[in-house]
Amino acid sequence: MSSIIETLAEHARHDPDRPALLFEGRTFSYGRLWADVERLARALASSGIAPGERVALFLENCPEFVVAYLGAQRAGAVVVPINTQYRQIELSHILADAGVRLCVTSPAGAAELVRLPLPDLRTLVIVGAESEQSEQDAPSSSATTSVPFDAFIARGDDQTDQPLPLPALDAPAVIGYTSGTTGRSKGALLLHRNLAANAAAVTSAWRWTRDDRLLLTLPLFHTHGLMVGLHGTLLTGASAVLRHKFDAADVLAMLRDDPAITLFFGVPTMYGRLLAEVERQGAAALPSHLPRLFVSGSAPLSPRVFADFERLFGRSILERYGMTETIMNLTNPHDGERRPGTVGGPFPGQQARVVDARTRAPLPPGAIGEIEVRGPHVFAGYWNRPDATAEAFGPDGWFKTGDLGSVSDDGYFTITGRARELIISGGYNVYPREVEEALAGHPAVAEVAVVGAPDPDLGEQVVAVIVSKDGARPSVGEIAAYCRERLASYKKPRRVVFVDALPRNALGKVQKHLLTGIVTQP
Ligand code: MCA
Numbered sequence: 001m002s003s004i005i006e007t008l009a010e011h012a013r014h015d016p017d018r019p020a021l022l023f024e025g026r027t028f029s030y031g032r033l034w035a036d037v038e039r040l041a042r043a044l045a046s047s048g049i050a051p052g053e054r055v056a057l058f059l060e061n062c063p064e065f066v067v068a069y070l071g072a073q074r075a076g077a078v079v080v081p082i083n084t085q086y087r088q089i090e091l092s093h094i095l096a097d098a099g100v101r102l103c104v105t106s107p108a109g110a111a112e113l114v115r116l117p118l119p120d121l122r123t124l125v126i127v128g129a130e131s132e133q134s135e136q137d138a139p140s141s142s143a144t145t146s147v148p149f150d151a152f153i154a155r156g157d158d159q160t161d162q163p164l165p166l167p168a169l170d171a172p173a174v175i176g177y178t179s180g181t182t183g184r185s186k187g188a189l190l191l192h193r194n195l196a197a198n199a200a201a202v203t204s205a206w207r208w209t210r211d212d213r214l215l216l217t218l219p220l221f222h223t224h225g226l227m228v229g230l231h232g233t234l235l236t237g238a239s240a241v242l243r244h245k246f247d248a249a250d251v252l253a254m255l256r257d258d259p260a261i262t263l264f265f266g267v268p269t270m271y272g273r274l275l276a277e278v279e280r281q282g283a284a285a286l287p288s289h290l291p292r293l294f295v296s297g298s299a300p301l302s303p304r305v306f307a308d309f310e311r312l313f314g315r316s317i318l319e320r321y322g323m324t325e326t327i328m329n330l331t332n333p334h335d336g337e338r339r340p341g342t343v344g345g346p347f348p349g350q351q352a353r354v355v356d357a358r359t360r361a362p363l364p365p366g367a368i369g370e371i372e373v374r375g376p377h378v379f380a381g382y383w384n385r386p387d388a389t390a391e392a393f394g395p396d397g398w399f400k401t402g403d404l405g406s407v408s409d410d411g412y413f414t415i416t417g418r419a420r421e422l423i424i425s426g427g428y429n430v431y432p433r434e435v436e437e438a439l440a441g442h443p444a445v446a447e448v449a450v451v452g453a454p455d456p457d458l459g460e461q462v463v464a465v466i467v468s469k470d471g472a473r474p475s476v477g478e479i480a481a482y483c484r485e486r487l488a489s490y491k492k493p494r495r496v497v498f499v500d501a502l503p504r505n506a507l508g509k510v511q512k513h514l515l516t517g518i519v520t521q522p
């Protein structure tokens with residue numbers, strides 16, 4: 001097995017002119033991409049980033065993201081991708097927890113970061129800073145230096161005689177932060193071998209070849225876009241049309257303009273919006289040449305959207321299931337029946353089973369329990385959290401996903417719920433505890449519980465149930481604004497319900513299921 005980096009180097013050597021990435025009218029061949037990756041890696045090494053040190057990417061989709069991601073791995077650094085919606089609470093925790101030394105970001109991202117006390121953070125590399133902007137002009141705090149991306153990568157030009165070994169398969173590659181029930185997210189440490197094994201499994205299962213072209217509108221700072229979309233493209237030597245973000249009308253236009261696009265991956269909200277857009281524009285909006293494969297994941301795809309998509313687009317969406325800790329776990333078949341409401345079976349080379357959540361004994365088909373997975377795709381452990389790592393694994397190496405489900409006689413898994421509290425809104429995870437902790441500081445809030453309610457566009461929406469202080473009734477706008485200053489905007493409540501008291505059991509624990517009942521009433 002070769003790492004993604006090594007495979008990329010091979011493609012660049014054997015087929016340098018082959019297109020790898022297309023972005024806003026510019027094409028980056030494998031040769032050009034690799035040259036930039038090498039420059040960035042050397043620039044990092046010459047800037048004192050040693051193998052194993054953490055480099056964060058707090059950046060929206062753009063070619064520089066791809067170069068920085070691969071260049072940091074090429075230099076042996078460990079990449080920490082960060083959602084660009086994250087604000088004070090998430091940013092200060094993640095950057096401090098991972099001990100990030102250097103962060104590649106936008107001018108807006110830099111302005112956000114320099115407000116935070118982050119003693120480990122030495123350098124901000126800024127994409128989109130004016131090229132003539134000097135290092136001193138870019139935003140910086142006393143502890144950090146800011147450098148425009150172009151100036152930074154140019155530092156690599158003088159370092160070509162420095163030997164730079166390729167990262168070993170057992171070396172750490174990425175720390176993906178995934179929120180926890182405690183309200184503080186944990187870093188899932190993935191090794192180069194995990195990334196390569198998963199990309200090999202995914203590309204083989206979905207018959208992904210160098211002739212494919214992916215329309216990539218998912219954010220690169222999460223597993224779905226990065227480790228499924230980008231890794232699969234690079235492993236196979238295929239190409240990807242990268243977009244800044246998802247927009248349903250833009251996707252239809254891109255598909256009409258480029259018949260070479262053969263793959264599209266999205267979260268269920270994207271498929272709902274594509275259907276609505278075709279309905280709005282009329283059937284003429286449908287491209288005459290459609291991708292061979294549409295894949296959905298990150299949240300449950302409703303059988304209704306599956307059926308409507310099949311009717312309108314003539315393609316049955318392939319639903320799969322994954323996690324930051326394990327990348328991709330289960331998939332409907334490429335060639336066999338794609339069964340709506342299910343996530344199929346394990347990818348090649350992986351194992352999955354359903355166990356009793358208490359005894360951990362495997363359950364027979366049809367019985368609901370916790371899903372466990374095992375294989376070369378499973379992460380190495382949580383960063384600096386041996387306690388959480390020990391808790392997440394069984395003695396025989398099975399990883400406890402925290403998702404509940406069952407498996408049919410013929411091997412199709414269905415996700416029925418979650419063992420942990422989690423709201424999935426438009427494919428983004430929101431842990432109620434994190435929002436509750438932020439809202440507890442609001443002057444009008446005496447007590448608060450956060451729950452999910454069904455949402456036709458996002459799948460689930462965040463609802464805050466509040467016991468107010470002294471009869472104050474802040475509007476949903478005020479509560480949302482308070483949250484947005486502290487947390488990612490997608491975590492803000494979309495609805496606020498006031499109650500006199502939170503329902504609690506004899507031990508004083510809030511009975512969330514009763515609140516869910518209240519907020520889901522029409
Ligand atoms: C944006 N907003 C949201 C969401 N996204 N609110 C709730 N839930 C969301 N998912 C809010 C913003 O905060 C903003 O609020 C307003 O909507 C407009 O923002 P905009 O960026 O224009 O939003 P959008 O274009 O409508 O975004 C919807 C989206 C996006 C395209 C569906 O959420 C998205 O790209 N989701 C994909 C997430 C993803 O990649 N998940 C994979 C995780 P305001 O204006 O008030 O600030 S990896 C994973 O789960 C595992 C491994 C797996 O299996 O894949």
Ligand code: AMP
Nearest residue numbers: 178297298299300320321322323324415
């Ligand atoms: P994350 O921790 O952000 O990587 O999110 C992973 C979680 O997303 C999983 O544990 C599941 O709860 C959920 N998820 C991913 N894919 C699916 C799917 N196809 N159906 C239902 N839930 C999913």
